[in-house]
Amino acid sequence: MTSQEIKALDGEHVMQTYGRFDVAFDHGEGAALYSPEGKKYIDFTSGIGVTSLGYGNKQWVEAIARQAAKLQHTSNLFYNEPYARLAEVLTRRSGMKAVFFANAGGEANEGMIKLARKYSFDKYGPGRSGIITLRQSFHGRTITTLAATGQDQFHNYFFPFTEGFAYVPPNDAKALKDALTNDMCAVMVELIQGEGGVNPLDPGYVGEIEKICRELDILLLVDEVQTGVGRTGALFAFEKYGVRPDVVSFAKGVAGGLPMGGFLANEKCAAVLGPGTHATTFGANPVCAAAALEVMNQLSDEMLAEVGEKGEYIMAEISGWELPIVKEVRGMGLMIGVSLAGAAPKAVAEKCVKNGLLILTAGDDALRFLPPLVITAEEIGAGLRILKDVLEGF
Ligand code: PLP
Numbered sequence: 001m002t003s004q005e006i007k008a009l010d011g012e013h014v015m016q017t018y019g020r021f022d023v024a025f026d027h028g029e030g031a032a033l034y035s036p037e038g039k040k041y042i043d044f045t046s047g048i049g050v051t052s053l054g055y056g057n058k059q060w061v062e063a064i065a066r067q068a069a070k071l072q073h074t075s076n077l078f079y080n081e082p083y084a085r086l087a088e089v090l091t092r093r094s095g096m097k098a099v100f101f102a103n104a105g106g107e108a109n110e111g112m113i114k115l116a117r118k119y120s121f122d123k124y125g126p127g128r129s130g131i132i133t134l135r136q137s138f139h140g141r142t143i144t145t146l147a148a149t150g151q152d153q154f155h156n157y158f159f160p161f162t163e164g165f166a167y168v169p170p171n172d173a174k175a176l177k178d179a180l181t182n183d184m185c186a187v188m189v190e191l192i193q194g195e196g197g198v199n200p201l202d203p204g205y206v207g208e209i210e211k212i213c214r215e216l217d218i219l220l221l222v223d224e225v226q227t228g229v230g231r232t233g234a235l236f237a238f239e240k241y242g243v244r245p246d247v248v249s250f251a252k253g254v255a256g257g258l259p260m261g262g263f264l265a266n267e268k269c270a271a272v273l274g275p276g277t278h279a280t281t282f283g284a285n286p287v288c289a290a291a292a293l294e295v296m297n298q299l300s301d302e303m304l305a306e307v308g309e310k311g312e313y314i315m316a317e318i319s320g321w322e323l324p325i326v327k328e329v330r331g332m333g334l335m336i337g338v339s340l341a342g343a344a345p346k347a348v349a350e351k352c353v354k355n356g357l358l359i360l361t362a363g364d365d366a367l368r369f370l371p372p373l374v375i376t377a378e379e380i381g382a383g384l385r386i387l388k389d390v391l392e393g394f
Pocket of ligand 1: 048104105106109138140141190194195223224225226251
């Protein structure tokens with residue numbers, strides 16, 4: 001099919017919920033994608049932080065094909081090997097005690113919220129179910145995770161939202177302390193707010209949150225749907241921050257492009273959700289688990305260090321251009337935000353896409369880059385040349 005034919009079918013039969021760029025893709029290789037007409041695009045997005053091993057990764061493709069041929073699904077009423085092995089790897093490498101497998105980020109956060117409320121209910125009884133989240137956060141699109149999201153623009157149309165969320169400004173420990181009334185059971189944060197603008201929290205503030213949570217037996221929930229699984233140059237960003245969450249959610253890049261999410265709990269929280277309290281049909285799917293095992297296999301310490309180096313290189317390059325349109329370059333590893341002065345991020349992103357570079361936007365004024373973790377120096381160079389050209393033209 002041509003791009004035109006694909007777009008026509010979409011326009012006719014798909015709910016128009018996405019503001020899509022005017023491009024269709026047919027296949028990919030490394031960190032490049034190709035349209036049906038053969039036009040090449042350097043990918044600085046990895047499908048919003050998902051295709052961590054890029055496109056056409058041989059071992060990843062083979063792991064999926066092998067597992068699909070052997071066993072594609074059993075219900076969670078039975079055991080199988082891939083999810084059990086994946087659980088062992090994830091808990092060992094994260095230092096957490098147990099995992100629940102879901103299918104995506106919003107769903108993982110829903111489960112994490114359920115766990116926090118049940119932890120508190122089991123220990124303290126009803127009336128201690130509130131959760132504090134941060135302004136500019138983003139936690140998902142379900143009714144509850146929209147309520148958890150600390151941006152008013154997401155609290156529309158779908159009333160009534162789940163109650164019990166309170167929002168505080170990031171990096172303000174006093175505001176957090178003031179909001180911690182005795183009906184609260186958890187604080188939930190992204191360590192680097194992704195959708196909100198690629199805003200890393202101050203490490204001192206995060207340490208303070210951890211301390212307050214420990215003192216009051218409030219759970220520290222860390223949403224690592226975007227920052228997790230190697231994105232920041234560590235398996236989880238909480239390692240970079242030197243804190244230990246009670247529960248951490250993940251999704252996006254974990255299976256390299258197949259749908260998987262989940263949450264890992266520490267010793268204290270590992271047994272909170274018992275039989276019958278939480279479940280999902282597709283969770284721990286063997287094909288997704290085989291894909292995730294291959295991602296974890298390739299995500300060596302060496303590769304994590306390279307993610308850090310590549311991120312430093314990209315940030316230094318963009319800063320070094322000293323363009324007036326570039327207000328600030330920030331981020332960690334291959335999660336990078338560039339806030340702009342005097343130009344709409346969407347217009348810049350559209351021009352980049354036109355010129356063969358895929359990028360994202362975040363918050364009100366930022367460009368966002370989440371390239372595949374395996375992106376090469378050549379691909380980075382080619383992408384940055386297009387970006388510089390576009391930025392100079394604004
Ligand atoms: N949490 C964070 C931090 C995210 O960045 C996202 C998605 O962008 C989500 C949750 C929701 O994930 P999903 O779209 O997989 O439900």
